[in-house]
Amino acid sequence: MALNIFKYSSPASFYPLAGKMVPVFYGLAAVFTIVGLYISFFVAPTDATQGEAYRIIFIHVPAAWMSMFIYIVMAIWAGLGLVLNTRLSSMMAQALAPTGAMFTFVALITGAFWGKPTWGTWWEWDARMTSELILLFLYIGYMSLTAAIDDVRRADKAGAILAMVGGINVPIIYFSVKWWNTLHQGASVSLTSSPSMAKTMLLGMLIMAIAAWMYSIAVALSRVRLLMLEREKSSAWVQEILEQKS
Amino acid sequence: MNWGSWSNFIDMGGRGFYVWGSYFITLICIVFELGLLARQKRALWQRLTQLMKLNKQG
Amino acid sequence: MGKLFIRVIRRDLLLAYRRRADVLTTLFFFVIVVSLFPLGVGPEMKTLRLIAPGVVWVAALLASMLSLQRLFAADYQDGTLEQMLLAPHPLGVIVLGKIVAHWMVSGLPLALMAPLLGLQFDLPPEALGILFIALLLGTPILSLIGAVGAALTLGLRGGGVLLSLLVLPLYIPALIFGAGAVEAYIAGVSPEGHLSLLAALLIFSGLATPWITALALRIAME
Amino acid sequence: MAQEALLSLSLAPVYRPDSMLEVVHLSCLRGERTLFTDLSFTLSPGELLQVAGANGSGKTSLLRMLCGLSAPLAGEIRWNNAAARGEDFNRDLLYIGHHSAVKEELTPLENLLIASTFASAPLTESQALDALNRIGLGGREHLPTKALSQGQKRRVGLARLLVSNAPLWILDEPLTALDVLAVELIQARLAEHLAQQGMIVLTTHQALQVPGITPRQIALS
Numbered sequence: 081m082a083l084n085i086f087k088y089s090s091p092a093s094f095y096p097l098a099g100k101m102v103p104v105f106y107g108l109a110a111v112f113t114i115v116g117l118y119i120s121f122f123v124a125p126t127d128a129t130q131g132e133a134y135r136i137i138f139i140h141v142p143a144a145w146m147s148m149f150i151y152i153v154m155a156i157w158a159g160l161g162l163v164l165n166t167r168l169s170s171m172m173a174q175a176l177a178p179t180g181a182m183f184t185f186v187a188l189i190t191g192a193f194w195g196k197p198t199w200g201t202w203w204e205w206d207a208r209m210t211s212e213l214i215l216l217f218l219y220i221g222y223m224s225l226t227a228a229i230d231d232v233r234r235a236d237k238a239g240a241i242l243a244m245v246g247g248i249n250v251p252i253i254y255f256s257v258k259w260w261n262t263l264h265q266g267a268s269v270s271l272t273s274s275p276s277m278a279k280t281m282l283l284g285m286l287i288m289a290i291a292a293w294m295y296s297i298a299v300a301l302s303r304v305r306l307l308m309l310e311r312e313k314s315s316a317w318v319q320e321i322l323e324q325k326s
Numbered sequence: 327m328n329w330g331s332w333s334n335f336i337d338m339g340g341r342g343f344y345v346w347g348s349y350f351i352t353l354i355c356i357v358f359e360l361g362l363l364a365r366q367k368r369a370l371w372q373r374l375t376q377l378m379k380l381n382k383q384g
Numbered sequence: 385m386g387k388l389f390i391r392v393i394r395r396d397l398l399l400a401y402r403r404r405a406d407v408l409t410t411l412f413f414f415v416i417v418v419s420l421f422p423l424g425v426g427p428e429m430k431t432l433r434l435i436a437p438g439v440v441w442v443a444a445l446l447a448s449m450l451s452l453q454r455l456f457a458a459d460y461q462d463g464t465l466e467q468m469l470l471a472p473h474p475l476g477v478i479v480l481g482k483i484v485a486h487w488m489v490s491g492l493p494l495a496l497m498a499p500l501l502g503l504q505f506d507l508p509p510e511a512l513g514i515l516f517i518a519l520l521l522g523t524p525i526l527s528l529i530g531a532v533g534a535a536l537t538l539g540l541r542g543g544g545v546l547l548s549l550l551v552l553p554l555y556i557p558a559l560i561f562g563a564g565a566v567e568a569y570i571a572g573v574s575p576e577g578h579l580s581l582l583a584a585l586l587i588f589s590g591l592a593t594p595w596i597t598a599l600a601l602r603i604a605m606e
Numbered sequence: 607m608a609q610e611a612l613l614s615l616s617l618a619p620v621y622r623p624d625s626m627l628e629v630v631h632l633s634c635l636r637g638e639r640t641l642f643t644d645l646s647f648t649l650s651p652g653e654l655l656q657v658a659g660a661n662g663s664g665k666t667s668l669l670r671m672l673c674g675l676s677a678p679l680a681g682e683i684r685w686n687n688a689a690a691r692g693e694d695f696n697r698d699l700l701y702i703g704h705h706s707a708v709k710e711e712l713t714p715l716e717n718l719l720i721a722s723t724f725a726s727a728p729l730t731e732s733q734a735l736d737a738l739n740r741i742g743l744g745g746r747e748h749l750p751t752k753a754l755s756q757g758q759k760r761r762v763g764l765a766r767l768l769v770s771n772a773p774l775w776i777l778d779e780p781l782t783a784l785d786v787l788a789v790e791l792i793q794a795r796l797a798e799h800l801a802q803q804g805m806i807v808l809t810t811h812q813a814l815q816v817p818g819i820t821p822r823q824i825a826l827s
Contacts, residue, residue, distance in 0.1 A: 089462075096336075111476070120329075121335075122329075126339065131336075131339045131340075131341060132338040132339035132340075132341045132345060133341040133344055133345060135338070135345050136344065136345055136349075139349065139352050140348070141347060143352070160327060174389045178359065182356075182358075182359050185355060186351070186352050186355050189348065189351050189352075189355075190351070190352065193344045193345075193347050193348035194348070195343065195350075196344060197341050197344050205503045210339070214553050214556060217549070217553040218553055220549065221546075221549050221550040224546055224549055224550075225536060225546060225550060228537075228541070228542065228543075228546055228577070229540060230635065230637070231606070233606065234603055234604065234606055237603040238536045238600065238603055239603070240353040241380065241536060241596060241599065241600050241603070242536060242550060244597060245532060245554065246553075246554070249553075249554050249557075252557050252585075253553075253556050254555055256557040256560045256561065256581075257556070257560065259560075260564060263574065268337045276346050295356070297362070299359065299363065302363060302367075303363060303366075306363075306366055306367055306370055309370060309374060310370060313374055313377065314638065317473065318374070319378065322374055322378045323378075325371070325375070326375055388723065391720075391723045392614050393724075395720050398712070398716070399709065399711055399712070401749075402711035402712070403711060406700045458709075460712075461705070462706075462708060462709065463703050463704065463705030463706060463707040464706060464707040464709065466673075466675060466701065466703055466705075466707065467701070467707045467721065467724050467725075468724060470674070470675070470699060470701050471696060471724040471725065472675055472694070472697035472725070472726045473693065473698040473724075474693070478724075508795065515700040554724060574619050605675055605676070606675070
């Protein structure tokens with residue numbers, strides 16, 4: 081096992097392995113999405129307090145989970161890259177960032193779509209929405225910083241520092257916004273606090289979250305393959321792949 | 327959950343715009359991300375094969 | 385160690401004194417931004433009193449963006465930063481010295497100026513005092529966190545804009561507690577909680593950020 | 607400028623007779639280009655190593671790597687049988703790079719005094735004044751450096767050579783922008799440092815004539 085990890089942590093052997101994994105994860109993502117959507121629309125009952133509008137949570141909540149999970153995973157990969165100086169982990173971090181930003185954006189937009197019929201406004205300055213917005217800023221900052229640095233080694237390391245500093249800050253920001261919010265007015269309804277939440281609702285949310293996981297893995301893997309090709313373009317294994325293709 | 331008719335399903339108890347709007351935007355986001363990725367992939371392959379040809383000539 | 389720390393501060397203060405126009409520019413920027421708000425919002429004193437703490441704080445954040453770009457830039461360009469990295473002392477101590485000096489010429493003047501600007505917004509005298517204390521505790525946090533961003537974006541094209549993008553989101557807790565202290569007082573609540581949290585944030589960032597900045601500088605210089 | 611005057615006040619390097627700089631299988635990557643691979647050499651007390659090579663061949667990269675400013679792609683650099691990094695190594699090192707770390711807003715005296723506080727041995731004002739005098743900046747100690755000529759600014763940075771007691775000197779183009787007299791002075795100081803069992807690694811585009819020393823050379827292609 082240890083030998084395997086060692087072997088696959090080199091881009092040359094990880095590239096073809098990732099290539100085989102990508103379609104599998106796309107397929108799984110499609111299957112889980114179909115099942116999840118079926119449960120969301122045809123199994124889960126109407127919510128007693130929120131009516132049909134609650135069906136937005138089947139994408140909102142998984143997207144919000146993903147936005148946070150991906151940030152944590154990204155910060156861990158980036159940190160590993162900084163400490164252990166492994167090329168692949170830094171590339172994984174950079175491959176995850178755009179997908180994380182996408183889910184953060186989706187969580188914000190769907191939150192607004194849920195807020196309008198429920199709160200009566202598109203936006204509320206509650207702790208979750210605000211932290212989600214700041215998370216989007218952090219993702220954009222990370223991507224801009226790594227894109228602005230030409231030297232890849234510096235880009236990896238500087239990105240890692242930013243990702244980790246941001247990671248420490250997210251909970252601080254969350255709690256400070258929460259505290260600030262309770263002092264001002266206090267958000268009334270929360271998306272998931274409905275007491276009448278049926279088991280099927282939870283099941284739908286979980287299955288959609290699994291679908292989002294599968295999708296993220298597939299996209300991140302195919303993006304990390306591009307990064308590998310780009311960065312190692314003069315190495316023997318990339319040349320070999322290019323020969324085969326043409 | 328039995329919706330009865332298509333129009334009921336589309337209407338979502340009067341919240342159709344919000345429910346379908348958020349699902350639609352999510353779809354757009356995913357399509358956008360995948361499209362961007364495919365474009366990056368094409369551009370990179372093109373660049374790399376060109377580079378290889380140049381290297382072979384020179 | 386302490387001696388070195390003092391020497392770094394004295395050096396940077398001397399340099400700032402020789403380039404005092406820069407210091408004044410930041411201060412005037414702060415004054416102008418704060419003074420623009422009543423013109424945009426309208427002269428209704430009740431509204432102005434309400435927004436005053438937030439306005440002063442946001443203006444302080446923006447002003448710190450202006451001055452942060454200069455924190456390491458000159459030393460980077462003339463090779464002094466290389467000498468600091470190669471000095472037989474912990475880099476974090478040198479960095480902390482530079483941050484303290486930076487705060488004395490950028491944050492401290494803002495804190496001293498703020499009560500005067502608060503008068504434009506008809507804040508009561510006690511609120512002015514709390515505004516001053518909050519800024520006194522909060523502006524060093526801006527310099528400390530900002531230093532990490534300044535080190536990360538060192539020497540990059542478009543570094544100034546990038547710096548704001550990276551650092552401004554991280555300023556949010558300081559903004560919330562800082563502006564909140566004054567708002568709480570005006571609303572008749574004790575501002576003690578806000579100020580203690582601000583102090584906790586200051587201690588935390590004071591302990592952590594010099595070392596993170598030092599690491600970022602080493603990475604930037606590779 | 608008499609060389610005896612130079613010798614009289616210079617500090618002897620604090621060295622160990624078994625001091626050694628070892629470079630083992632060093633490789634350097636800049637951007638996507640490999641600048642050099644498998645570079646090995648050792649430097650013993652009293653030796654001078656001149657790094658030669660065309661522009662862009664990696665001379666500055668090598669010197670920065672020797673200082674520990676950047677990490678090698680492969681290989682290692684050892685100082686006195688330990689990795690050449692950290693505060694102990696820095697205490698033994700004097701590095702003067704492309705940019706000579708001179709602040710235009712400060713006077714030559716302030717510059718030298720501040721530079722010496724970053725190094726381990728702070729100078730007294732009279733020591734600093736004396737060094738500036740010897741390097742030909744007498745009478746200009748209290749002028750702002752921005753009022754000086756290019757060559758004089760360079761001398762402000764190089765004044766550190768006169769007061770350094772570090773055994774290992776790493777100098778990137780120390781002779782550029784200097785007039786004949788200053789070049790002679792610096793070369794004499796280098797000779798003195800070597801005679802006191804110091805070590806020097808440098809790059810230069812000019813002909814190097816250190817009295818009594820034949821420099822070893824390595825060429826980067």
